[in-house]
Amino acid sequence: MNGPVSALDPAVAARLRRSSDGLVAAIVQEAGTGDVLMLAWMDDEALHRTLTSGRATYWSRSRQEYWVKGATSGHHQYVKSVSLDCDGDALLVTVEQVGAACHTGTHTCFSDNLPVTDGEGARA
Amino acid sequence: MNGPVSALDPAVAARLRRSSDGLVAAIVQEAGTGDVLMLAWMDDEALHRTLTSGRATYWSRSRQEYWVKGATSGHHQYVKSVSLDCDGDALLVTVEQVGAACHTGTHTCFSDNLPVTDGEGARA
Numbered sequence: 001m002n003g004p005v006s007a008l009d010p011a012v013a014a015r016l017r018r019s020s021d022g023l024v025a026a027i028v029q030e031a032g033t034g035d036v037l038m039l040a041w042m043d044d045e046a047l048h049r050t051l052t053s054g055r056a057t058y059w060s061r062s063r064q065e066y067w068v069k070g071a072t073s074g075h076h077q078y079v080k081s082v083s084l085d086c087d088g089d090a091l092l093v094t095v096e097q098v099g100a101a102c103h104t105g106t107h108t109c110f111s112d113n114l115p116v117t118d119g120e121g122a123r124a
Numbered sequence: 125m126n127g128p129v130s131a132l133d134p135a136v137a138a139r140l141r142r143s144s145d146g147l148v149a150a151i152v153q154e155a156g157t158g159d160v161l162m163l164a165w166m167d168d169e170a171l172h173r174t175l176t177s178g179r180a181t182y183w184s185r186s187r188q189e190y191w192v193k194g195a196t197s198g199h200h201q202y203v204k205s206v207s208l209d210c211d212g213d214a215l216l217v218t219v220e221q222v223g224a225a226c227h228t229g230t231h232t233c234f235s236d237n238l239p240v241t242d243g244e245g246a247r248a
Binding site: 009012015025027029033034035036038039047051052054079080081082083084085086087089090091092102103104106109110111112113114115116117118 | 133136139149151153157158159160162163171175176178203204205206207208209210211213214215216226227228230233234235236237238239240241242
């Protein structure tokens with residue numbers, strides 16, 4: 001496992017199936033609206049901090065450092081719940097989002113709609 | 125780029141930032157309820173098929189093959205919209221889900237809640 005030794009509960013750590021760089025995907029969903037805001041990454045320590053601090057904390061792959069969402073932008077994410085998926089490689093984090101979730105200033109990071117052209121398989 | 129040459133629209137393909145194995149993450153959300161159902165992976169061709177067939181199609185990392193959701197289970201996902209995130213490495217796919225999204229038979233793959241213990245950083 002990459003990264004420093006983490007204080008993450010060993011019972012939780014044992015259920016994670018990490019990528020080759022020691023990470024699991026974290027889907028961030030806004031509580032209340034249900035809007036999917038962003039996708040980020042966590043290692044064991046980021047998950048530990050998220051679960052115990054009440055503040056969404058990620059591992060930045062580009063900066064190679066921990067990243068408390070909102071620490072510089074003020075766009076905090078207060079953690080409401082965290083769930084692990086059936087095969088242990090993805091988390092669903094529901095948050096109370098302050099301000100814009102996306103660094104571009106938009107509410108969510110998913111604002112680029114791709115054209116869907118229904119084929120024969122589509123339901124009418 | 126890994127995998128076969130894809131018929132994906134080059135304008136879309138140019139915006140993807142793929143992992144080292146040629147994939148982007150696909151967050152699957154149920155239209156209507158807003159429930160996040162699962163996380164899967166797509167290469168260019170899986171995205172092309174998803175956008176043009178109306179049926180959610182993924183790349184199975186474990187089986188190393190394309191996977192039309194519901195083809196064997198009957199738990200089809202009819203695609204309503206697909207959005208790309210700000211840095212091009214994640215997709216949000218909204219679907220009409222037939223039956224259980226999870227292979228374990230549950231509605232979503234995220235049914236394993238982890239304990240959140242609010243710390244000083246939490247909002248009251």
